[in-house]
Amino acid sequence: MPGSMLPPPPPPPHDRTWPDRGALLADRRRALEELRGHSLGVHRVLLLWLLALAAVIGWSLLVLPLQQREEAERTGILLAPLFVLLGLAALTPPVVAVFRAIRRDRQLSGLLDAWLALDSHPQTDARLRSPGLSLFWLLSSAAIGATGLWASLATAAGAEPGRSNYGDVALRMGIGTILWLTGLIGVVKAVRHYRWALRALGPAPTPGHR
Secondary structure: OOOOOOOOOOOOHHHOOOOOHHHHHHHHHHHHHHHHHHHHOHHHHHHHHHHHHHHHHHHHHHHHHHHHHHOOOHHHHHOHHHHHHHHHHHHHHHHHHHHHHHHHHHHHHHHHHHHHOOOOOHHHHHHOOOHHHHHHHHHHHHHHHHHHHHHHHHHHHHOOOOOOOHHHHHHHHHHHHHHHHHHHHHHHHHHHHHHHHHHHHOOOOOOOOO
């Protein structure tokens, strides 16, 4: 997610001042490791979950005036504009951050390709596959997305006109949608990383292959 500086791209050929190949490989390894952390680090998925939590809080505040109106609470109706402002204040930053992160991921992919193209070092390049981190993104995101989808569908199926509280239905549907979108973002990221690894690094070597 946005918030920290990315390593710069490699210098153009006429500006490269590495004294030897060992120095080039050392800088290449450091840049690639840093880029991998920015892309698939555990802190990234945790931050995605925090953004989802902020979005849930924002949506809950936005729906609160509707719930209180249905319950005929005068105090809540009078405070409705405040709840709406607070809800928008909590909901807008996560949405903006996610769009910025999607754009930043494209920049990350370009930087990874640029540093990879400098040279080849199988030991360094193999770590970029990050199968454990990629699987963690995939499984945790799939679980969150499935939970959100189930919550949305169950709420929609259980709603009865004239008997269900529309505020509660809107709250549950919104929370379920936020969770589903959060899971979808994580799954797409894991799949994109796998496809990038196949394209840039080739198939993973089979056990025992030299």
